[in-house]
Amino acid sequence: MIRIANGQGFWGDWLEAPVRLVDEGPIDFLVLDYLAEITMSILQKQKQENPDFGYARDFPPLIGRLAAKLKAKNIKVVANAGGVNPTACAQAVLKAAPQLKVAVVHGDDVFSRLDEFADKGYEMRDMDTGEPISTIRARIQSANAYIGAFPLAEALATGADVVIAGRSTDTALTLAPMVYTFGWQPDDCDKLAAGTIAGHIIECGAQCSGGNCQVDWETIPDMANIGYPIIEAESDGTFVVTKHESAGGRVHSDTVKEQLLYELGDPKRYLTPDCTADFTSIRLEDAGLNRVRVSGIRGGPRPPTLKLSISYLNGWKAIGSLVYSWPQALDKARAADRIVRARLKTLGLGYDEIYTEFFGVNACHGSAAPPNPDPPEVQLRIGVRGQDRKAVDRFTRELIPLVLNGPPGATGFGEGRPPVREIVAYWSALIPREEIQTRVEEIA
């Protein structure tokens, strides 16, 4: 049995979580998931500004902080902290923790190969809209293939203490220690599916151990010290989801079910570079306090294609807000919205979209929100987006004047004009998997 813990569900997650996982009980592997769909484009921008950046910069100081304990307890780290610059990330880790051995997985970055792919006839159509990539070619900022667990396992086999990848899948980080330890092969479909589902359960950190959980949320113990999840994996593909005993939170079949359904598509065909996992085969069983046993998982072969994560520039946006107080707070906010739209129209400014929400009334749930006829205050929130930066910038000057020249009772403008932000949009497409060759580099 091996213990695999997840200490980060995204870049920006709780900094203490990985430290506590190392301190508070036994683990063999610490996996850290830093990349969301859009993170690669942010990192690409940072690399353009400074060629030494482009990776999750929380990671090297964390490894520096943990280095002595990782060595003493023989804990291996697997992380997709490399972003678009895994080599720079590895160098920063070695600077922070010179006693550790680091291995890097290359090959996911295909930004420089897009024209080659196009020449080969790959249309790389967007998986949502079906449009060919030629419509956005000039605006592309980054392009990476999602890579699976086998290259990460190969990196662990070098004896590395820390394995750094770029755009690996979230689930591969957890599956890789199993592939490496148990010697699973690409045709062990059921086992690979089990390890993938274990990865899905823990890839969002505490979201399976009591965080963001609707089930008896008021009674979940000691949320301030919430425990991040641990998989106790067996070589036959069964596993237990748990947490350190002293930590807060709750691991129960209810908390695990919520996470299993999170960001799920077709449950019979959960596609990864490693396998096709069938979520309808999962059997859950509560096996003691804060222990959920998972078994029965079936899987199919890995798909012939890999998914590409592509980011591209798609115009500008700005979102601003004002607060209106009782009485008639909603009527006043609605009137202010009409005035802003009329003034923008008079100026002859066009946008791809103008969108208005009324906080306290309908912002989160739209028309599905229960009626709230006379709220004590309402926040008017208006956003615009479009291809013309000047038009978006002009919008940011049309809100604050309403405090003096619009309906009565406006406040909450202390932040000043809202910032104009460039939109970096996400495009996903498929490519034959033979096109992607990974390579492991040991860095000393």
Next chain:
Amino acid sequence: MKKPLSAVAHTRSGDKGDTCNIGVIAWNPEDFPIIVREVTRERVKAHFGDLVKGDVERFELPNLGAVNLLLHESLGGGGTVSLRVDAQGKTYGAALLGMEIEVD
């Protein structure tokens, strides 16, 4: 007897691009048939009104006493494009809890 969905199920929601997914999980596995019967694609689409521009798909996971709903074109373009406060549909699962269903 009419009750809100929260009487028989809990939910979690998230995003993939401009699609929001909602997992609807029966508190008691024996109530799974109620969810299958009541939480239909048409009724979910009607519940969300203007928020959901596209189709609603539904998948069943009887082993977990759950259904998975995909709400297409429901996040204002999704991710970084969207102008909505809930650009990732994090609260859509909670919004569904208020939908009225017929309970035996």
